[in-house]
Amino acid sequence: QVQLVESGGGLVQPGGSLRLSCAASGFTFSSYVMSWVRQAPGKGLEWVSTINSGGGSTSYSDSVKGRFTISRDNAKNTLYLQMNSLKPEDTAIYYCAAISSAYYTDYARYEYWGQGTQVTVSS
Secondary structure, three states, X not given: OOEEEEEOOEEEOOOOOEEEEEEEEOOOXXXXXXXXXXXXXXXXXXXXXXXXXXXXXXXXXXXXXXXEEEEEEOOOOEEEEEEOOOOHHHOEEEEEEEEOOOOOOOHHXXXXXXXXXXXXXXX
16 A cells, blocks of 8 residues: 655754654655645644656745755655754654646645654754
8 A cells, every 4th residue: 555654853953953854655656746845833734845756857936945955865755854953943843745737826726645744943
């Protein structure tokens, strides 16, 4: 069956770094656009970043641009998010999600979601 399993979250001090991973199985990972979406406590979903199926094109929200880097390894069926210069406002559950269209800011169009990994930025 389809699985997206995130890992790499945790507690980090402001200014620190974390690298999230998302291991995919049960579908043709290399055919899908992949995104990271987060949800802060008490708030709705917030799109963070998207990478196209081949890995050659990326997009970022203004809130993370210049600090986060999305990448993928299609040979390993794995998506990554390198997060640097973390801020307390980055505290959230981070989800990876797969979509077969270009409407990556429309959460209802995503076909597969992971269970999420908690990132907490606090001193």
